[in-house]
Amino acid sequence: MRVHLSELKEHSSSKSAINKQIEIIETIHNNDALQLRNLAEIFRNRISKPKYISNYVDGLIYEKLLNSQDSEIIQFTSTLCPQGIVPLKSEKRMNYQDLQRLLVQNDLMAADKLTQQKLVKLAGIDEQSRNWLYFTDVNKIPVQDLQTIDQLWNVHSKGKFGFFVQRQIWLTVEKDWEKLWHKIGWEVNRVPCRYPDEFQWNSNGPRGHLPLCNQLRGVQVLSALFSHKAWEK
Template identity: 45%
Template sequence: MDQKLSNHLLILNKIVELEHSISLSQQISLVQQIYVNGLEAQEALLELLVKRRNIQKLPFDSLDGILFEKLYNSQSNFIQQSLKSYFPHGLMDFSSSCNIEYKHLQTLLIQKQYQKADHLTQLSLCKLVGLDHNSKRNWLYFTDIPLISSDDLKNIDLLWRLYSREKFGFSSQRQIWLANDCDWEKLWMQIGWKREGIACRYPSEFTWNINAPKGHLPLSNQLRGMQVLSALFNHTFWNE
């Protein structure tokens, strides 16, 4: 068997294995193993992503984020152009109750610019409740939270989840909160918003990379205490 055919079969076998993998760490490993085999391998990953998103229309999960992120960083012009052709608005073409454009947030998250993404998330949430650049405040009250549509809350949470390999997002924070019997102090400590009982100072004492504790980001108005997060964690979205 010649080398080209052997490499082709290796890629196909790895793709099949990847499609049936449910372990996040295994998915990351398999994508990397396939990716390093050159342009043919990257094309195979692109075909898998297109099949999942545009043909099968499967529910979004971490594999979609891993694939898109890897292909987004490809040095191949062909892959870059193909990615733009298949996904002109990014991996997800979102609808929004307030015509929020999520493509920029998606790009920041793919590029791991988490501090900028966190800031943009806060601005987006403010816009969703009717606060714009002319408003006297750029933070949320707990009474604002019900004004955020379920679709928009889902969009923002999904973006953070997909491009952090399920590490960040409101849903991650809420899961930790529920797992700790809704104990706020335990939540602050576990997600790294407090250290030795002392609240972290913004922005220098927060961790703006993927090595942060699970649930660390987005900060979601954390400097204003638990009322906003409580309203967020009790939003009707979670019961839909």
């Protein structure tokens, strides 16, 4: 059964249209050469538009093409987007291609660990002394870098994951931490999930489930992240 790719030609802000586009992309098999080639052409047209801004529909298309079984499609996608579709901006010249690669491959546990490592480095912490953040470290993380990390998580999770998503949920529950833990699946029946086995390391996790933040040190670090200047309009 062929899917109608014509609905992917235009960007849309409508939630129903976006969900329909995601549904179409997910029905394409990794070995369907004809559909993949059509999808690749649509992808090139989408990202070539003036003032293009990546979104998670494009993220899903990029992943579908790059993870296909067609070597020509993989080469085409790699050449078209050698740096991926998220601008990897960094005030501290941090390399984010490794994080992007893990997210595209859906290796979310490794991506989560790498995210924490990068945040520690961005805060100027000597990894030999400690490999975690204090809340006082968070403001040392540059705006541009935190936005890049967050956008990578968001674009490569169909819009489900990232610090900004977690912050939105936190605000909707009126900054009630217990309600947040329940909403994002960090607690079950008021019992904190044990790392790593009780967390969901795939795209089926609840909205806001990833990336993680160590609850054992309280809520100050996450509170500082949610109050960071990166989210100011």
